[in-house]
Amino acid sequence: MKTILTSLLAILFATLFAGCNVPALPTVSPPPPAATEAPAETPAHTVTLTILYTDDEHGWMEGQSEGAGAANLLGLWQKQFGYDPADPRFLVLSGGDNWTGPAISTWFKGESMVEVMNAMGYDASAVGNHEFDFGLENMQYTISLADFPYLAANMRNKSDGQISESLGVQPYAIIDAGGLKVGVIGLANIHTPKVTNPANVQDFDFEPYVETLQQTAPEVRAAGADVVMVISHLCNQELRHTTAKTKDLGIVLFGGGHCHESLAEKAGDAVLITGGPYLQTFAWAQLAIDPESGAVVSAKYDVEANRGGPADPDVAAIVAKWRQETDATLGEPIGYLAQTLPERSEPMLKLVTETWLLGYPNADVAITNSGGVRDDLRAGPITIADIISVMPFDNVLIDMKMTGAQIEAFMDAQGKKVFAGGVHQQGGHWELNRTGEPLQADAVYHVLVNDYMYAGGGSYQKLAEYDPEGYDTGIDWRQPVIDWIIARKSTPEQPLDEAIRALGK
Incomplete structure (x- = not known):
């Protein structure tokens, strides 16, 4: 015991x-291991x-x-x-x-x-x-x-x-x-x-x-x-x-x-x-x-x-x-996907960030940490449980202000650790999707980030330095994704794939 x-x-x-008081089962010797050290002389009792x-x-x-x-x-x-x-x-x-x-x-x-x-x-x-x-x-x-x-x-x-x-x-x-x-x-x-x-x-x-x-x-x-x-x-x-x-x-x-x-x-x-x-x-x-x-x-x-x-x-x-309790609570299909979206792939990250912007149109840009996306979105029916598996953390969206120069500096410094929606790289600069114009260095833009990043998690302390008074929207970071998927009314005959590819264009 x-x-x-x-x-x-x-x-x-x-x-x-x-x-507990369950009697011990007989010990079964394991197969020969890959790593073994034997002494020259083993004591009689070990x-x-x-x-x-x-x-x-x-x-x-x-x-x-x-x-x-x-x-x-x-x-x-x-x-x-x-x-x-x-x-x-x-x-x-x-x-x-x-x-x-x-x-x-x-x-x-x-x-x-x-x-x-x-x-x-x-x-x-x-x-x-x-x-x-x-x-x-x-x-x-x-x-x-x-x-x-x-x-x-x-x-x-x-x-x-x-x-x-x-x-x-x-x-x-x-x-x-x-x-x-x-x-x-x-x-x-x-x-x-x-x-x-x-x-x-x-x-x-x-x-x-x-x-x-x-x-x-x-x-x-x-x-x-x-x-x-x-x-x-x-x-x-x-x-x-x-x-x-x-x-x-x-x-x-x-x-x-x-x-x-x-x-x-x-x-x-x-x-x-x-x-x-x-x-x-x-x-x-x-x-x-x-x-x-x-x-x-x-x-x-x-x-x-x-x-x-x-x-x-x-x-x-x-x-x-x-599993039964999960399915009863979260198992209702909300959409359909013909092909799997791999974890942290560009289409997956676009789905996250671009739907944030559609759900909160006051923002110009959305930035998320790639590491917050933790699973594939698999082909077939999509449930809320699937979205939670992809985005398992209890984050909310923060609306903060950044200049064009700050956005460019942040994105260039972080590299593949982050992904941005609402903007794209063109040559050596970033352009705003909705205007096709380069970000203006001194112009101020509304940027959505999750509260983990804003609080300085993952060494993202610069965000709060850029705007110490970021606005907590209270919006669960999964909600815009879920709302967008439901609104598409996708089916096996008309899956989400094409709509996802069109995001941000």
């Missing part, structure tokens, strides 16, 4: 993480822990392809490793960014994904930047639904330098695993204010990784941990750097995330793993640990595809329940 003790509110959480690691799940409980969803992943773990959530020799960990993605998770602000992760037996998750997407009140509520802690030792209140207990975030957890007390420290990404809406994290500092671990690892050991691990929302390069700078702390495993990469390697005495995004792949490590010293005497680790796993019926039923 696994139990979890967090560093704060330990008594309160003791029953929450008490585990404890082998199996760590199953995912990150950047982004709500893809159904999977991006057939047979690659959460239920299949759990079935694969059961088939390959003999995984049982009640078996204390397993740890299931996440590097964060659990929620924001397709409508089945985004519309319910992560509640559905947390229920899936509870059923899969997750033991802890790092706090990712997208955990903040739906605001702090929702973050607090969704964390309260989890049967596992959300960890970020380097996320501190600006007011007092403490971890935000009220939000439900903890610096670390101590988990009883296979007779060992495993201390798991969480790290949020220090760039979080740039990759979520800065307004949602304005009250927090995100402290440097190395200094945080130098402070926290001794605390975890003093609290009784035999073994220390780190889960984080760090890209592989950051993870390697942090590992190299903390060799003296005896941390046996570092898990990463954020950059949608995968990783399985050894750095000194530590194993580094990153699972990859959308539950398409996962990382695992098996560590044989000397319980007397807490030293890892042998390690196996790898990254594998979520392929070939039989769907776990309990998780499949949870996913089916949320």
Whole structure:
């Protein structure tokens, strides 16, 4: 039986993480891994822990392809490793960014994904930047639904330098695993204010990784941990750097995330793993640990595809329940597309920005960040759920004023990170679509941007500097897209494709 003790509110959480009384299944040995380290001599008694690691799940409980969803992943773990959530020799960990993605998770602000992760037996998750997407009140509520802690030792209140207990975030957890007390420290990404809406994290500092671990690892050991691990929302390069700078702390495993990469390697005495995004792949490590010293005497680790796993019926039923609720709420067709619009393609970005201008005709130009568009718009019937999957963030439109010179300077500096509607490049300058005339350097134009950009997310601080008094229209950034699609009354015989190609002309 696994139990979890967090560093704060330990008594309160003791029953929450008490585990269940289902007997452990027999352990099935995994196939020979790609990476293995064997000692010259193994102590007679060791404890082998199996760590199953995912990150950047982004709500893809159904999977991006057939047979690659959460239920299949759990079935694969059961088939390959003999995984049982009640078996204390397993740890299931996440590097964060659990929620924001397709409508089945985004519309319910992560509640559905947390229920899936509870059923899969997750033991802890790092706090990712997208955990903040739906605001702090929702973050607090969704964390309260989890049967596992959300960890970020380097996320501190600006007011007092403490971890935000009220939000439900903890610096670390101590988990009883296979007779060992495993201390798991969480790290949020220090760039979080740039990759979520800065307004949602304005009250927090995100402290440097190395200094945080130098402070926290001794605390975890003093609290009784035999073994220390780190889960984080760090890209592989950051993870390697942090590992190299903390060799003296005896941390046996570092898990990463954020950059949608995968990783399985050894750095000194530590194993580094990153699972990859959308539950398409996962990382695992098996560590044989000397319980007397807490030293890892042998390690196996790898990254594998979520392929070939039989769907776990309990998780499949949870996913089916949320699919039914999504379809009941958002499944009514509003249009029809003959050909798929690829994520972040020019036609897709034109659909977004040009419909903003049609829905808010006071504006001359519309600019969006390409990274805010997160999915293809697939051929066939289009539903509101599809639009939410493409535009998963809860943004509103800001009407701000910029000169022609500022628009040109901003677009040229940002390159492909942004896309503009209402204007086009002609030679070495930008022209206004509706007049065909070049932007006038000193003329003032009304420009629509989303509030994430206006708040300085993604290093777009220049926008608020150009116009500190931007007008919050209160218009959900998806609404003009939805309204335009509905107004077209498209059918399989008369799909939207041609109308999309004509936007901005």
